[in-house]
Amino acid sequence: MNSLKDQVVCITGASRGLGRALAEAFGAEGCHLVLGARNQAALEDVARDLPSSLAVQCDVREVEDIRALVDAALAAHERLDIMINNASVAHYGSLLSTNEADFDQMVATNLKGTFFGCQVALEAMLARHQGLIVNISSIAGRRYAPNESAYSATKWAVQGLTGALRLEAAAHNIRVTSVVAGGINTPVWKEKDFLPFPPEVEPERDFMDPKEVAAAIVNIARHSKHFVVPELVCVPLLARERDLGS
Numbered sequence: 737m738n739s740l741k742d743q744v745v746c747i748t749g750a751s752r753g754l755g756r757a758l759a760e761a762f763g764a765e766g767c768h769l770v771l772g773a774r775n776q777a778a779l780e781d782v783a784r785d786l787p788s789s790l791a792v793q794c795d796v797r798e799v800e801d802i803r804a805l806v807d808a809a810l811a812a813h814e815r816l817d818i819m820i821n822n823a824s825v826a827h828y829g830s831l832l833s834t835n836e837a838d839f840d841q842m843v844a845t846n847l848k849g850t851f852f853g854c855q856v857a858l859e860a861m862l863a864r865h866q867g868l869i870v871n872i873s874s875i876a877g878r879r880y881a882p883n884e885s886a887y888s889a890t891k892w893a894v895q896g897l898t899g900a901l902r903l904e905a906a907a908h909n910i911r912v913t914s915v916v917a918g919g920i921n922t923p924v925w926k927e928k929d930f931l932p933f934p935p936e937v938e939p940e941r942d943f944m945d946p947k948e949v950a951a952a953i954v955n956i957a958r959h960s961k962h963f964v965v966p967e968l969v970c971v972p973l974l975a976r977e978r979d980l981g982s
């Protein structure tokens with residue numbers, strides 16, 4: 737396994753949840769972090785405890801914001817080694833109840849934000865012909881579930897763009913990985929009026945710990961630069977049949 741010490745890592749959506757856990761996990765490896773999210777105060781809270789980290793306000797729906805995030809990495813460290821496109825929003829509910837504003841926000845954040853996160857990162861990585869791009873997808877981009885049609889559509893799209901980019905980027909020695917995750921115990925579940933899983937499922941008890949998912953992603957980054965892990969699929973053990981079933 738390769739050391740990640742001094743690797744330069746950009747993470748979108750790093751103000752909480754899995755993004756925060758990723759910042760802490762890569763920080764513990766000695767990486768230089770450039771963290772993005774909309775909530776600057778929350779982002780600075782995360783960065784405060786991490787030795788080499790920059791907090792850059794970034795709304796991934798705006799391509800210029802993504803460019804500013806990556807530019808901050810290049811300005812401070814003259815390179816980008818790892819880009820993690822993690823920022824995402826989820827609005828659950830039936831197709832009939834999904835409004836246009838929520839639909840547009842999910843497409844702009846989850847799909848457009850990830851697409852241009854890849855593009856801007858790839859441009860930066862091409863200078864050295866090396867790098868790793870990790871797109872945080874979801875099991876919702878792999879199987880079908882009711883009441884997730886819009887969110888699921890964005891994650892199936894992330895799967896498509898990640899697979900295509902993996903083949904394109906290989907020609908430049910750049911690795912691309914999709915993280916196909918089942919339920920993770922992050923703050924998002926406490927905010928929802930409507931949950932897309934049965935009431936007997938309790939995220940705090942049944943879902944994956946974001947620190948453990950982040951540790952699995954760190955391991956992907958530590959693999960040899962000579963091979964790529966196309967997908968990291970991880971699902972909570974108890975929920976595996978529901979997650980992989982249809």
Ligand SMILES: NC(=O)c1ccc[n+]([C@@H]2O[C@H](COP(=O)([O-])OP(=O)(O)OC[C@H]3O[C@@H](n4cnc5c(N)ncnc54)[C@H](OP(=O)(O)O)[C@@H]3O)[C@@H](O)[C@H]2O)c1
Pocket residue numbers: 748749750751752753754755772773774775776778794795796797821822823824825845872873874875917918919920921922923924943
């Ligand atoms: N939780 C799960 O069960 C689960 C399962 C499978 C996959 N995932 C995936 O894991 C990733 C992280 O999810 P999570 O559960 O940690 O979600 P979360 O707790 O809701 O955190 C989402 C993060 O994205 C940021 N964000 C949202 N919109 C943004 C925008 N326009 N620009 C920049 N940042 C934005 C938020 O920060 P600001 O509000 O400060 O911008 C926040 O830091 C997502 O890609 C999600 O689809 C989660």
